[in-house]
């Protein structure tokens with residue numbers, strides 16, 4: 001057998017692919033749904049925390065900053081494992097997909113909070129002054145003047161973070177979430193062949209390439225001309 | 228000089244400290260209806276701070292401020308309601324970059340005055356027309372020259388029909404050839420009877436248009452009087468030195 005044949009039989013084995021692809025494909029829905037839930041939850045919670053932080057309550061801000069720093073410094077897999085294996089000890093048993101969703105949402109929320117906060121502070125003080133001088137309340141100035149600008153500033157770093165954190169749904173395989181990678185890994189051990197992993201890789205590319213492209217057009221759309 | 232009726236803006240003994248640094252040390256600023264008062268003084272003398280105290284963008288640490296007879300600093304005063312009556316124009320325009328010129332002018336009309344979009348747009352267009360920029364209604368600030376941006380900012384202040392407009396160096400961020408267009412708008416406003424306080428070093432314009440000039444230095448009013456008197460025959464040595472510096 002030539003090297004090429006060995007390679008094909010290990011990674012691109014037609015028989016193995018034919019046998020296992022429907023099962024792996026079934027994981028796509030799980031990956032996409034958990035991914036979407038993480039994106040929505042993480043970004044909304046992050047935005048909420050940034051807004052809360054802008055109110056300037058010292059105690060609340062200390063809590064937010066600490067929590068965010070901890071979440072940003074922990075590897076997501078550690079958070080997932082601690083919650084999954086730790087919570088049952090205090091009587092809370094969550095399904096593995098819920099643990100995955102909560103963990104990744106918390107991580108994304110932490111990064112999103114930082115990015116939105118940086119966006120809010122990057123809006124010049126003069127914007128607040130102009131808004132307040134026309135009688136807008138703090139809340140109106142925040143929602144009508146400052147946040148629209150802060151969100152635009154936040155979009156490029158936020159899309160990058162969002163994509164990289166959403167890809168971590170693959171970590172669900174460590175706690176038995178039946179998403180793409182988890183299914184591919186069990187197929188791989190049954191078949192003793194890496195082709196299911198190749199299929200998983202292809203599926204990830206198919207899912208995330210459109211997201212990368214969409215994020216790029218989002219960044220273009222929300223850039224405005226500055227002098 | 229217009230008759231001095233009851234004052235529209237009545238700031239007495241205004242003090243403002245940032246930490247231990249007292250920037251305003253008891254300033255009186257009394258402005259009658261239809262009056263145009265010029266505020267001059269070296270950098271750091273407290274001109275911007277004084278103007279910001281007059282709509283409580285800065286919280287004075289002492290003194291009293293009344294607008295149209297209402298105590299601005301009273302806890303019972305609805306500050307957002309008062310701020311509608313005090314238009315503010317900034318050195319760096321501070322237009323909202325994500326909104327069109329019309330959007331800038333109508334934001335407070337819709338959010339604060341609760342006008343419908345159609346009503347707000349109509350009022351907004353009237354005010355853009357007033358500053359000669361009706362045809363730029365759909366342009367974003369980034370697409371406008373500095374002079375045009377400042378005129379939009381003036382229209383934004385005018386749209387709320389304020390009793391008084393405060394301008395903080397409205398022309399000093401502009402290229403010289405654009406200053407005239409903004410001053411022309413200010414002149415129109417004065418001719419229409421708008422009450423204004425302007426911090427500015429446009430001495431020639433002050434002589435032509437101002438009713439009164441206040442020279443501020445070190446947080447106190449060093450000298451005040453009619454523009455002609457201040458510029459041609461200042462009584463105080465500090466005023467003389469300052470005028471000499473800005474002219475040369």
Ligand SMILES: Nc1ncnc2c1ncn2[C@@H]1O[C@H](COP(=O)(O)OP(=O)(O)OP(=O)(O)O)[C@@H](O)[C@H]1O
Pocket residue numbers: 245250268269270271272273274275276277
């Ligand atoms: N938010 C602030 N915190 C601390 N100090 C301040 C603040 N704003 C102004 N100051 C100080 O107050 C003093 C007066 O500033 P202000 O901006 O009122 O002067 P100005 O007369 O407008 O000067 P310029 O001609 O440079 O605009 C300055 O020494 C400035 O450093």
Ligand SMILES: [Mg+2]
Pocket residue numbers: 274275276395396
């Ligand atoms: Mg100033």
